[in-house]
Amino acid sequence: MEPGKVTFVIFDRYESLDLAGPYEVFGEAGYELEVVASKTGPVRSSKGLPVHPDRSVRTADPRDIDTLLVTGGDGVFAARSNRRLVDWIVAAAASATRVASVCSGAFLLAEAGLLDGRRVTTHWRKADRLAADYPDVVVDVEPIFIQDGRYWTSAGITAGMDMALALVESDLGPRSALDVARELNLFLRRPGNQSQFSVPLWSTPPENDVLRRVVDAIHTDPGGRHGISDLAEVAGLSPRHLQRRFTSEVGLPPAAYVERVRIEAAQRDLSERDDPVEAIARRYGFGTAETLRRTFHRIVGIAPSDYRARFRTASA
Numbered sequence: 001m002e003p004g005k006v007t008f009v010i011f012d013r014y015e016s017l018d019l020a021g022p023y024e025v026f027g028e029a030g031y032e033l034e035v036v037a038s039k040t041g042p043v044r045s046s047k048g049l050p051v052h053p054d055r056s057v058r059t060a061d062p063r064d065i066d067t068l069l070v071t072g073g074d075g076v077f078a079a080r081s082n083r084r085l086v087d088w089i090v091a092a093a094a095s096a097t098r099v100a101s102v103c104s105g106a107f108l109l110a111e112a113g114l115l116d117g118r119r120v121t122t123h124w125r126k127a128d129r130l131a132a133d134y135p136d137v138v139v140d141v142e143p144i145f146i147q148d149g150r151y152w153t154s155a156g157i158t159a160g161m162d163m164a165l166a167l168v169e170s171d172l173g174p175r176s177a178l179d180v181a182r183e184l185n186l187f188l189r190r191p192g193n194q195s196q197f198s199v200p201l202w203s204t205p206p207e208n209d210v211l212r213r214v215v216d217a218i219h220t221d222p223g224g225r226h227g228i229s230d231l232a233e234v235a236g237l238s239p240r241h242l243q244r245r246f247t248s249e250v251g252l253p254p255a256a257y258v259e260r261v262r263i264e265a266a267q268r269d270l271s272e273r274d275d276p277v278e279a280i281a282r283r284y285g286f287g288t289a290e291t292l293r294r295t296f297h298r299i300v301g302i303a304p305s306d307y308r309a310r311f312r313t314a315s316a
Contacts, residue, residue: 001171003031004066007092009108010053011038011085013075016045017157018102022069025164028180029172036060038085046074057084062091067167072104072123072156080111090114100152100167102160109151110134118148123156142301161186206249210235214246218258222265223285226258258285263299266292270304271311277304 006026008019019035027033037043037053044050054060070089079085090112093099101109106122107130109115116136121127127141140146145154145163154163165186169177181187206212217234218226231246231254232239247253252260262284269280281292296304 003029003172004097005032005034005064006067006069007060007065007096008033008035009037009068009070009085009089009105010035010043010051011071011073011075011079011082012043013046013073013078014043014071015073015103015157016047016049016051018071018073018105018160019045019051021158021161022102022164024184025161025168025180025186028183029168029176034060036088038079038082057088060088062088063095065092065096066098068092068096068099070099070101070105070108071160072102072106076104076107080107086112096150098150098152098167100154100163102154102163103156104130106130106137106153107133109153110137115151115153118151119146120148120151120153121146121155122153125156208245208249210237211246211249214242214254215250215257218261222258222262223283226254226285228254259295260299262286263296266296266304267300267307267311270308280304 003026006022008023010019023033034055035051035053036055036057037051038057040053040056040058042050042052068089086108089108093109093112093114099109099114101120101122103123104126106115106120107126110120110130110133115134117138119138119140120130121140121143122130124141127139130137131139143155144159145152145166147166152163152167154160161184165177165181168180206215214231214235217224217231224230228239228243232242235242237245243254246257250257265284266280266286269275269283270277275283276289277292278289281287281289284292286292286295293304296302296307300307302310
């Protein structure tokens with residue numbers, strides 16, 4: 001196949017990297033590129049960077065599109081109320097070969113009714129809101145990007161470049177995608193998933209004082225004895241009662257919650273300290289380095305050593 005045309009959609013307070021990252025990938029691969037905005041004149045990003053779009057939705061032909069790519073950004077929630085923009089996206093998606101979004105751009109596709117019944121992703125910080133605002137959309141926070149039919153969605157910001165490389169590979173083959181990745185110093189396929197970036201892995205503590213006491217005990221000493229009987233004693237409840245209430249109110253069974261707290265603690269040590277993996281495993285209740293490696297890979301998607309190489313701080 002020959003490179004096609006990619007039409008980017010931006011709006012006031014879009015995220016500049018949602019545009020610039022995929023734009024560079026597709027441009028390097030030789031695609032025709034255009035930027036369509038919700039208005040004429042310069043459009044400023046969430047950090048103030050102005051872009052002069054090629055066209056506005058008043059003048060852009062929604063039938064002249066191969067790939068439609070909707071950016072995200074802080075302004076996406078206000079942009080959802082712009083009916084002219086949303087209606088244009090609906091019309092453009094109807095004729096486009098495929099439709100994609102970066103980060104919170106998924107909110108605009110969902111507002112247009114294009115993601116109902118589809119499995120999608122977005123930035124891990126915004127996943128809960130996407131699921132709550134659009135209950136017919138199947139939100140999966142783990143992958144860096146997802147393809148569901150002709151719809152592609154990606155996680156936050158730089159993940160748009162991962163998705164763009166995958167789209168180039170789909171169109172032009174792995175050789176072309178590898179050439180672009182080498183030129184831009186990118187992974188052709190980035191290892192891992194969003195869990196490697198999303199620390200902490202949950203947002204708010206439980207409101208109930210009893211359960212907050214249990215959660216605080218786990219976070220205070222991640223490597224301590226946190227079996228269901230131990231936690232039930234902290235809560236002053238029977239193990240069965242605690243299991244039911246904790247799972248219902250926190251969203252994870254106690255054992256799974258403990259496991260994730262321990263992984264979060266291990267992530268911090270791997271990025272901030274020089275301790276061997278074996279020492280970290282013992283410190284946080286995994287027992288052996290092999291158990292930590294298996295659990296870490298299952299939850300985070302990469303090996304502890306790879307995580308350390310990627311996120312190691314300068315002070316460490």
